[in-house]
Amino acid sequence: xxxxxxxxxxxxxxxxxxxxxxxxxxxxNRDMYKxxxxxxxxxxxxxxxxxxxxGQGSADGxxxxxxxxxxxxxxxxHAYDDAVVxxxxxxxxxERRDYQWxxxxxxxxxxxxxxxDDYAVExxxxxxxxxxxxxxxxxxxxxxxxxxxxxxxxxxxxxxxDGGAGTAAAATAxxxxxxxxxxxxxxxxxxxxxxxxxxLAVLNLLSQITKADGGEIDTRGFGERISGGLKxxxxxxxxxxxxxxxxxxxxxxATFDGxxxxxxxxxYAPTQPxxxxxxxxxxxxxxxxxxxxxxxxxxKQAGIPSASICMNCHNTIKQGSPNIQKIYTxxxxxxxxxxxxxxxLPDLAYFNHSQHTAVAGLxxxxxxxxxxxxxxxxxxxxxxxxxxxxxxRQTDVNAKGNAYYDALLEAHNSASSxxxxxxxxGGLECARCHY
Numbered sequence: 001x002x003x004x005x006x007x008x009x010x011x012x013x014x015x016x017x018x019x020x021x022x023x024x025x026x027x028x029n030r031d032m033y034k035x036x037x038x039x040x041x042x043x044x045x046x047x048x049x050x051x052x053x054x055g056q057g058s059a060d061g062x063x064x065x066x067x068x069x070x071x072x073x074x075x076x077x078h079a080y081d082d083a084v085v086x087x088x089x090x091x092x093x094x095e096r097r098d099y100q101w102x103x104x105x106x107x108x109x110x111x112x113x114x115x116x117d118d119y120a121v122e123x124x125x126x127x128x129x130x131x132x133x134x135x136x137x138x139x140x141x142x143x144x145x146x147x148x149x150x151x152x153x154x155x156x157x158x159x160x161x162d163g164g165a166g167t168a169a170a171a172t173a174x175x176x177x178x179x180x181x182x183x184x185x186x187x188x189x190x191x192x193x194x195x196x197x198x199x200l201a202v203l204n205l206l207s208q209i210t211k212a213d214g215g216e217i218d219t220r221g222f223g224e225r226i227s228g229g230l231k232x233x234x235x236x237x238x239x240x241x242x243x244x245x246x247x248x249x250x251x252x253x254a255t256f257d258g259x260x261x262x263x264x265x266x267x268y269a270p271t272q273p274x275x276x277x278x279x280x281x282x283x284x285x286x287x288x289x290x291x292x293x294x295x296x297x298x299x300k301q302a303g304i305p306s307a308s309i310c311m312n313c314h315n316t317i318k319q320g321s322p323n324i325q326k327i328y329t330x331x332x333x334x335x336x337x338x339x340x341x342x343x344x345l346p347d348l349a350y351f352n353h354s355q356h357t358a359v360a361g362l363x364x365x366x367x368x369x370x371x372x373x374x375x376x377x378x379x380x381x382x383x384x385x386x387x388x389x390x391x392x393r394q395t396d397v398n399a400k401g402n403a404y405y406d407a408l409l410e411a412h413n414s415a416s417s418x419x420x421x422x423x424x425x426g427g428l429e430c431a432r433c434h435y
Contacts, residue, residue: 062141066149069142072266072380073135075370080153087127090150103143108134110394129419134390137382263346269378270340274323283372289364297358300351304339307331342377343368349385350433360422361398366391385433392427396420 070080077086093102097119105112105120109132112120124130135142281287290296295303307330318324330337345351356362364371369380381387396419399405405425412420426432 061144061146061148063145063149063152065141066145066147067153068267069138070146070149072369073133074146077132080150086130087132088123091154093150094147099143099147102147103140105132106134106138106143107136110134133394136386136390264382264384265344265379266382267378268342269376270342272340272376273338274326278371278374278377286372289371296353296364298354300353302353304341307337343379343383345383348434350435359398359402360395362395388433389428392422395422397422397425 074090075085079085079089081091082089097105101112101117101119109120113124281292282289289302292305292309293302294305294309295301307327310327311331314324314327327337329335356367357364367381367383368377371377397405397409399409399420405420408425409420412424421427
């Protein structure tokens with residue numbers, strides 16, 4: 001029999017809901033609804049952590065990060081516009097290929113070519129079978145950043161030609177992209193907060209129905225009930241366990257990221273005792289690297305130039321410069337200039353400059369980046385073991401005019417139609433670099 005109070009009101013509706021729940025049904029439904037709400041709360045916590053752990057995708061890349069990565073890793077082979085350097089220009093690259101294809105190509109181009117992809121094979125054949133370096137350490141953030149920088153650089157290029165406004169346009173585009181992402185992220189968090197409040201309200205209502213069935217009615221206001229519901233949520237063992245698990249996952253990720261970065265000094269650009277512009281000397285003046293680094297073509301070490309080498313020119317050029325006077329002081333006191341080494345390999349790794357420059361015929365830029373364009377030299381590549389191994393897998397052996405390789409080259413040509421790589425002559429053996 002229905003309650004006597006049938007007038008439509010909150011109390012009347014509340015009474016009908018209370019009547020609908022018998023003592024047995026109320027216990028069952030209460031537990032079932034609370035179980036469902038706990039699952040929704042856990043899902044909500046997972047969704048709130050998702051923007052922090054997953055890649056943003058190509059549309060939300062950071063152009064500032066992309067510019068640094070592009071100049072450090074890509075500029076020696078690619079231009080951001082239509083110009084062809086070693087490989088094709090990157091203007092409009094996202095229109096030619098989708099993001100997933102670009103990601104697979106950047107991380108492992110050899111696998112994409114081996115899969116028989118028509119576009120990849122066409123690129124490989126068109127550009128003299130020069131295979132791009134694999135960047136397996138690049139994730140969504142790095143790849144999206146590079147694509148964002150390429151797009152931004154092409155949009156800003158025409159403006160930069162009219163009076164140098166390109167820098168301002170690039171900065172505006174950078175801040176605009178970051179602002180849009182921040183707005184979207186804040187909006188998602190607000191929506192999640194509202195959903196959380198709604199779930200807490202439902203949970204509170206169910207608790208009210210259960211208490212009413214036992215004769216107890218909560219007269220607290222809505223705000224008090226919400227704060228009480230929040231307290232109950234964080235006192236819930238399931239929620240606490242979920243928060244602890246998320247904290248441990250974030251901590252583990254941060255720990256492994258830190259461990260992988262130990263010993264990697266990419267981007268290192270120390271201040272030297274005398275400001276030396278490689279852009280002026282190696283770029284504008286076109287002084288060969290071997291003039292200062294005398295061992296680069298004939299020794300294990302490239303060598304650090306002595307003060308006497310500097311004096312070959314500066315005994316007559318800019319003698320009154322305060323920085324040049326430091327060279328004079330070094331000679332007069334018989335004290336070497338304490339240049340700070342930029343590229344450091346661990347003692348456990350063997351590397352011979354002459355083997356790579358004189359025998360293999362590699363340019364200094366292959367490992368050191370575009371030195372002639374650097375005002376201050378910095379380490380452009382990671383120089384990790386994986387980076388070196390990728391190079392050995394992709395680089396053709398320069399066997400022309402070298403009788404040492406004649407027998408190896410003949411044996412390789414008889415067994416394979418591909419060019420002989422460094423890995424085919426023991427370039428991946430541990431003892432080659434560690435002994």
